[in-house]
Amino acid sequence: MSAATTRSRTPDRLCAEAVDLARAAAEEAAAPGVVGEHVELVSEGDRVVTHFFECMELGYRGWRWAVTVARASRAKIVTVDEAVLLPGPDALLAPEWVPWSERLRPGDMGPGDLLPTDAEDLRLEPGWTGEDEPVAGSAVSEELAELVEAEDAEVTAGGPATLLPPSRGSISAIAEELGLGRARVLSRYGLHTAADRWEEAFGPKTPMAQAAPAACVSCGFLLRIGGSLGQAFGVCANEFSPADGRVVSLAYGCGGHSEAAVMPRPPQPAPPVIDETRVDPFPLRPASDSGSVPVTEDESTAELGHS
Numbered sequence: 267m268s269a270a271t272t273r274s275r276t277p278d279r280l281c282a283e284a285v286d287l288a289r290a291a292a293e294e295a296a297a298p299g300v301v302g303e304h305v306e307l308v309s310e311g312d313r314v315v316t317h318f319f320e321c322m323e324l325g326y327r328g329w330r331w332a333v334t335v336a337r338a339s340r341a342k343i344v345t346v347d348e349a350v351l352l353p354g355p356d357a358l359l360a361p362e363w364v365p366w367s368e369r370l371r372p373g374d375m376g377p378g379d380l381l382p383t384d385a386e387d388l389r390l391e392p393g394w395t396g397e398d399e400p401v402a403g404s405a406v407s408e409e410l411a412e413l414v415e416a417e418d419a420e421v422t423a424g425g426p427a428t429l430l431p432p433s434r435g436s437i438s439a440i441a442e443e444l445g446l447g448r449a450r451v452l453s454r455y456g457l458h459t460a461a462d463r464w465e466e467a468f469g470p471k472t473p474m475a476q477a478a479p480a481a482c483v484s485c486g487f488l489l490r491i492g493g494s495l496g497q498a499f500g501v502c503a504n505e506f507s508p509a510d511g512r513v514v515s516l517a518y519g520c521g522g523h524s525e526a527a528v529m530p531r532p533p534q535p536a537p538p539v540i541d542e543t544r545v546d547p548f549p550l551r552p553a554s555d556s557g558s559v560p561v562t563e564d565e566s567t568a569e570l571g572h573s
Contacts, residue, residue, distance in 0.1 A: 316332050332352045367384070
């Protein structure tokens with residue numbers, strides 16, 4: 267350890283004793299009455315000391331006024347270098363700043379709001395622009411190369427005006443019809459993240475789907491969507507469903523299923539059949555031996571009312 271390093275860690279005596287000078291500088295920067303007690307001093311270097319005072323101002327709990335004083339070599343006059351308000355170890359601080367792109371949540375956008383997307387957004391990828399497509403009728407055109415090979419001909423030098431392009435449909439028109447003519451389209455990562463969100467909001471694991479009588483795949487209110495997402499999702503068109511107008515999983519379900527109220531008819535009993543050609547005789551008086559107790563000739567039991 268060098269002598270200079272040792273001297274820098276030892277506070278200068280004159281600078282350390284300049285507490286009143288540091289307090290006056292802090293009160294000039296703040297206001298009288300908001301500068302509290304002297305907390306500590308820290309040696310910043312040779313003949314440079316920072317004095318810390320409590321901040322009594324409301325809203326700055328734990329903050330401290332820091333006044334740095336210094337003196338020149340071989341001089342006995344201490345001067346003020348700077349006075350600032352700094353947070354202490356227990357200071358009340360605002361939360362760490364988060365970029366707006368990370369603070370934004372679904373539903374935060376309102377009418378007139380614009381949401382720019384990053385050029386390197388992982389949810390998007392470049393669409394078909396047609397820049398790699400050869401000029402129609404050029405010697406490197408794929409269609410013309412196939413025609414030359416089929417006709418066993420030779421391509422002569424010349425501009426596109428001297429070459430007859432084969433009749434074909436416009437690739438750009440087909441790309442526009444398929445939705446590929448945009449500058450950027452949804453990437454596979456963006457496709458998966460969207461599917462995860464929809465699955466979590468209106469998927470088979472939601473309480474509504476667990477209590478549903480059937481899944482959306484068999485519901486008449488389900489509108490199919492195109493593309494690869496159509497194999498797992500659709501749009502609900504039931505105005506009484508909680509998912510009306512939302513993208514729902516085919517495994518989702520609710521009480522508004524189109525077939526939930528279609529109950530099977532109870533079986534109708536057959537009409538009674540009356541046989542009017544047969545007569546069943548019924549005795550007007552029951553026989554003596556038709557009871558549950560057998561007939562006895564004992565007079566003692568007869569007195570007790572048994573038959």
